[in-house]
Amino acid sequence: MSTLYKSRFFPHPMVSLLLLVVWLMLNNSISAGNIVLGSFLAIVIPILTAPLQTPQPKLKKPLLAVYYVLQLAWDIIVSNFQVANMVIRPPKLLQPGFIAVPIDLDTVTAITILASTVSLTPGTVSSDISDDNKWLYIHVLNLENEEELIATIKQRYEKLLKEIFEC
Amino acid sequence: MMQHLVVLPILAPMLMAVMMLLPPLQNTIYRQRIASFFTMLVMLGIAILLIITSSEQTQVYALGGWQPPFGIVLVADRLASMMVLLTTVLGCGALLYASAGDDNLGMYFHPLFLFQLMGINGAFLTGDIFNLFVFFEILLIASYALLIHGGGKQKTLASVHYVSLNLVGSSFFLFALGILYGTLGTLNIADMADAASRLEAQEAVLAKTGVLLLLLVFGLKAALLPLHFWLTKTYSSASAPVAALFAIMTKVGIYSIFRIHGVVFGEEAGLLANTALPWIWPMAILTLIIGTIGLIGSSSLKVLTANLVLISVGTLLLAMVIPGGIGLGAALYYMLHTTLVSGALFLLADMIGKQRGKAADRFVPARPIQQPGLLGTLFFLAALAVIGMPPMSGFVGKVMILQAANGTSGMIWIWSIILISSLAAIIALSRAGTNLFWNLCGDKSDELASSQLQIIAVVLLLACSPLLVIFGAQVTEFTDTAARQMLHDYPTIKAMMNAGITQ
Amino acid sequence: MSLFWIPLLPMIGTLVPLLSERWGRSICALCTAIAPAIALTMVLAYMPSVLAGQPIQQSIEWIPLIGLELSFHLDGLGLLFSLLILGIGLLIILYARYYLSDQDSMGRFYAYLILFMAAMLGIVLSNNLIQLWAYWELTSISSFLLIGFWSHSSNARKGARMALTVTGAGGLALLAGLLMIGNIVGSYDLHTVLNSGDLIRENPLYPVILVLVLLGAFTKSAQFPFHFWLPHAMAAPTPVSAYLHSATMVKAGIFLLARFYPILAGTEQWFLMVSLTGLATLLLGAYIALFKHDLKGLLAYSTISHLGLITLLLGMDSRLAAVAAIFHVVNHAIFKASLFMAAGIIDHESGSRDMRKLNGLWKYMPYTATLAMVAAASMAGVPLFNGFLSKEMFFTETLDQSALGSLSWMIPVLATIGAMFAVAYSIRFIHDVFFNGEPINLPRTPHEPPRYMKVPVEILVGLCLLVGIFPQFMMGDLLTSASSAVLGGAVPTYSLSIWHGFNLPFVMSLIAMGGGLLIYHNRRSLFRFQAQFPETDAKLVFDDTIKLVIEKAAHFNGWLENGSLQRYMFWMMFMVLALITVPIMNLNTTEGIRPETPLNNVMSAGAALLCICALATVIWHRKRVIALLMLSVVGLIVSISFAIFSAPDLALTQLLVEVATIILLLLALFLLPQRTPKESSPSRIMRDLSISAVIGGVVGTISYAIMTKPLVSISDFFLDNSKTGGGGTNVVNVILVDFRGFDTMGEITVLGIAALGIYKLLAQMHIAMPTSDIDGRSWARDKHPMMLEVISQGLLPLALLVSAFIFLRGHNLPGGGFIAGLITSLALIQQYVAHGVNWMKVRLKVDYQWLIGSGLFIALATGAGSWLFDRPFLTSWFDYFTLPIIGKFELASALLFDLGVYLTVIGATLLILANLGKITTGERPKQTEYE
Amino acid sequence: MNFFLELLIVAILALGAIMLLIGSIGLVRLPDFYTRLHAPTKSTTLGIGSIGLASMLYFSINHEGLSVHEPIITLFLVITAPISAYMLSKAALHHKIKTVSRTQNQHLAETARNQQPPTSSSEFSD
Amino acid sequence: MEALYALCVGVLTTCGIFLTLRGRTFPVVMGMTMLSYAVNLFLFASGRLTINGPAILGFSVNYADPLPQALVLTAIVIGFAMTAFVVILAMRARADLGDDHVDGRAPDSSETPKNQS
Amino acid sequence: MLETALLLCGATIALALLLNLWRLLRGPSLHDRILALDTMYINAIAFILIMGMRVDSPLYFEGALLIAMLGFISTVAAAKYLLRGDIIE
Ligand code: NA
């Protein structure tokens, strides 16, 4: 686990930023008043919730994170159509199956993001994680090539996550 | 502060109850006791002031300064003020009794007790039908919580029944409100009376269902037959101070019936006039009959007292339906009497039961109690009051009701039923007294004697009964005027509202 | 004002014995006697004036509304009775001093006795009908206490209850009668009433009034068929019997007849009812008295008989008879009281009252025997004793009767027969006790009583003789005065002398004596004759009846209130049905003139969804989780409906509450059985289905009828004033926090109280937790899945942000404190779900109770704040401000109020849910290891 | 409104609605719980995302000022949908909910249920 | 639309009442919840149905009646408080009485139908 | 055009909801039912958004937002119930 941000007022600057953005979005406005109010909330809420937060790994490469999100969005769109297709096809053609993916990440946040990614990309659902956080069990809607799928997951997502969180 | 007097009977207990959830009163029973007593004293003062001011003129208080019928108003006429005072006096007794130790059998006794008073006072004072619903719910939820105070299987079971029936009852209250708003277009009670007189035939039919559903709701609170089933078990299993306080709960229902069905939808409600009257008659009579049978068949003092409550409900409503409202004054006097006396009896039953050990308050032979003379005397006086024998107040109440019914069409019914139930009370209470105090076996029990506070509580409540007789002239005059004011003042209130006395 | 003191002194005197008990028995008795003695002196002081025909009257108003006055009136009748009550009362006090044993609480006894005395005086002196009734009841009550004085004895308890029940019932009848009289006359003033005889007798209600008043009188005076309580009242200590059951209380009924003689008598109904009852009582009492082996039993029945005699006299249509009745009241009181006292002495000194054991006491107590013999002779009507005089007057009057027509001859004949039995039992009383061989198995060796115990008897016996020999001197004026009060004016001429010549009444007396001797002589064959009839003890019959009534009542209660909520609920539904269907029958058309909202497929689908899921909830209600899921769909659709029909605030609230409810129900389900057993019979299900369907149908109909009618309502006011008066554009919110803020304050109070109540429920709950799920599978091992923990943490700030957003905009747009509060609560609950109670407990150090308190306090304080500006509670305030950068913004007191709502909601919701979780976590048994 | 803009909105709307419908169809049609789990969790992202986008465009064009709050809904769903699926599938595994018989690597369901590492011996056994 | 709405209210009322007449606490609680849905819809409808007229000033032309909405809001909250209480009470009853029957004990076997399916 | 499209979309979502209902009623496992409910929440969000466009009112957004938040909470609670019986422990 990398260094933790210790500031009392900005326990989680990224969270604060996110909150401010969400606040402005919620209000559909970037008026001065809303920025003041939003900033206030963006500072106060993390302070209030700080006791309920376990230490989070620091985002080392924010740009890479943006890339990750965009790639994920693309993958979601593409695979959505694939899954739509599978759903419409006669169900008998489906070849469902389980796979177990070994995890090399060592922060829970990263593992969670990986598992969520897997679930978000159509065709795969994270079903369980082993007690030692080393294995991710995935149910695959149409399992054609197990090794290739495992490799894709590790390459396309896990590797990026490892870099983003440097873990 | 005087101009805010009307709202104080609601706010004072609420404020103290809320304070009890916060430091420094939080979780310390001694401080809470003192705070409660203090509140009760203040409320006593408020109630007396309210009686004085409302005797001069009906007080109307517009919350938020919003002109009725748009905002919520509180209306303190003589009747409402009287009920507030009655509640406070009863509350004082119950609280004194509880402070001897019963309040420490579970959590939050004092705040819940005060919340209960808040709800009851609110129900008496409000002049808005939906606000009445809200106060009903406050007093109900507080009563649910108080009912389980002390714990035990009996209480839990009684609660399940009591709570379930009342929850469903509340649903019907809302149905009724929906109907009434949907047809009358207003929530202010005085305004409803006005709107009712303007209804067209078909709308009136709909409104009638609403009015009658309200009767169901109030009847459930008042324990009118066949909505009375919750009463016996609830009252007989609640802890004593709670049961004593509950003595006013049925009266809330009766009060609402008086107000809503007797006045608002009474003589002058156009097509809705006296909608509920044909229903109240038989229900009241049946209630009295069933209460009387229950009284005779009671096997313990608490059950007996619960049945007395039932009888008083029947009696009160019977008095109400005497044509022309001439029984209302009598009913109000009887209400004062019966509430205080049944409250005292619940407390007494608890004291007796505790001293008798295992036999509790059941009518079976038991070991002699610690304070036979004292408790015997108190019981004797309470019994006199209940049976309606002089010099206690029951006799004046009964005579008033009988006189009111004299010469009316329902006289035979009212007289025979009330007199027969009096006879039943004689039989039942003499049975109770002889069994509890005279039918002894073995040596003196080793239970503790009742504490001073408990005795003071009972004496306080019971003493009201002869006082009601001694100051009978003033009290009857007051109740009579209150009844007449209630019957004839709604137009006045309406006028005052229109004149904008609110600010 | 001193007339008031006569009944009042004894009333106050009730306390004297209780206070003086500690100083010893004699002093207690002495002190007790003070009040009656003074009262007696006062009566005597008034006597000349009353005898001179100037009754005394005093009154003060009390409760004018019911016609109750504190009003007393001392006339001849009252005087006579007062003398009896106080005089004999004083003797009884003396007597009881020696009669009571050390174990008896003398103070209590005297207190009851004096209370009774006061009540009795009240009756005879009352000048107000209601006051009279009050005293009347007080005698019943005090006699109840006196009869039950030896409360350890079952006979005493039962006797007391029986007496109270019978006389109490009579009292109620009397009340009814008196109220009717008062209503007819228009006044409860006795004087006025007594002057309105014609008015009452001509009233169609007269027969009813007569019956009611007679019921009162007859029960009190133990007239057939209400006589049965009196013998059982003998369980009382003998002084009580002597006082109440011979001299005074039983005479109250007679007094009543005499008092109302001017207004009720003189009609055929009166004659028939009163005289026949008297006659029957006279005969029955005399006959049964003979067969009683118990001394007091004999005296009790003899009393019944004599009371019958007096009643008969009053029932006769003759003014002289009334005089005779009054005379006999006095005579009977004197001799019967002394006889009871004598019987008490015998009982006291020998330990028995059974005449089969008591024999030959002459040897042991000759003095007492002599006294008893004089009294008994008087009772038998032997010349030279007072009983003879009134009995002779009675015989005279019987001969004058013609009201029974051709059967009128029966009255004297029956009277003579009654007198024969009276002689017989009088002889038995003397002969059986004082002679007739030797005592058998007496507990004690009899001897003469203490000196002063005999004094009261001596005085009374002396009176028997004095009155018997010098009637005119002793009684003349008093009797005239009393009779004049009864007859309401002129008293017929009569002569009080020992000897009226050898006439028919005297012959009747002789026949009675001879017959009496004869009967007594043949008593054994009579006893045998009587023994062949099964003894019908009225007490047993009465007891059985009462017992049966109680049992039946208890059984009925048990049947009606059988403890089944389903039944109670059904009755409620039944009432609902009755109350709403009866008026709705008159609804001609549900169709209104309001144009209907257009219907589309989407809404139909939604409705279908709603109805299907509602029905599915019912169908699967026994599979609870499934039903719960169905229910949550219903909730979802309901909230969407609110959204569709232009109620965004409602939709949001309903959604949140729905989820909170589902979570709550899920929590509960863990601790409740997962399935409901099938236990309703098909008929029960059909019944429930029908009633609910009918109610549902009617409710739907009403709803439709309402929706299709136009509405004129007060709502326009809110739309018009929301912005200008309340400072907000979200009218619903402005109504909630401003126009009807009081409702909202109540609503959050309810929520707060509910949370407290729930906390209370949970505090004492010990619950068994299932170790496996519904299908017997063990629970999953992973309590807090890691992924859930991580994501939940991430969501919390977002949720709080949304909550703040909703809170701040509430006044102008959908939202508000309640919705925001629920969002916050649910977000926190979600944390509880993800992390568990223990994790949260350490980190979230917020006292939820405190939160509720502060929330309510803020709401309250905001409301009260308007007092500072001299405005009614909850008057709102708002204004617009402009700041650099931020621009124009609004501040409103309503926002503060809403903050109170917000905090209360959070506090309440979390107090409920988090504590529930705490309970289960704390008590969860160790799980069987994962297989 | 500009026709093309309108057309764009309509297209996006149609896409969203169809995706949602397909998700629901999948829920009905797919053979076992695990496969059914895929349908809605997928279609929601694109379905709600599209409709949110349409709404965003619609209100930005039809009303003065931008409407950018719709993506927050999508954001919430993107964060939460995987957890819902994860928890449900975890529960299904725990309760040994039947898989369709042709499911591959069924033994993994067992090891996943125990949250253990997969056993190498049984790997790739069909 | 009104007819359909009324039908839904009727169905909910029916289902709610039927459930409250059951003998076990949980169905009764569900019945009360259902009944409160019915009540809320009913009370809401007393202000008549309005489409696209939220009572937010400036957002529509023809406003829905705001008063019943406020009333229903209050009713929902109170209903929630009451439901919460009764749910916990049901649990308490189970804990205290050992049975989740509303009367604290299962009815006598004589009342149970003989042929259970 | 947009109006028609919105109408059709509404109908499509309604259809989807009915399909969800089918699964909800049909089961067979509780898990299926919970999943169906979860899907219903999703469809409800879409429905409300479309509703908002149809009546041209931005007031519907918060409803949709809340459903998105709440659907998650109740689904997780239900799943937790299946797993552990006790949802808060
Ligand atoms: Na003898």
Ligand code: NA
């Ligand atoms: Na727990």
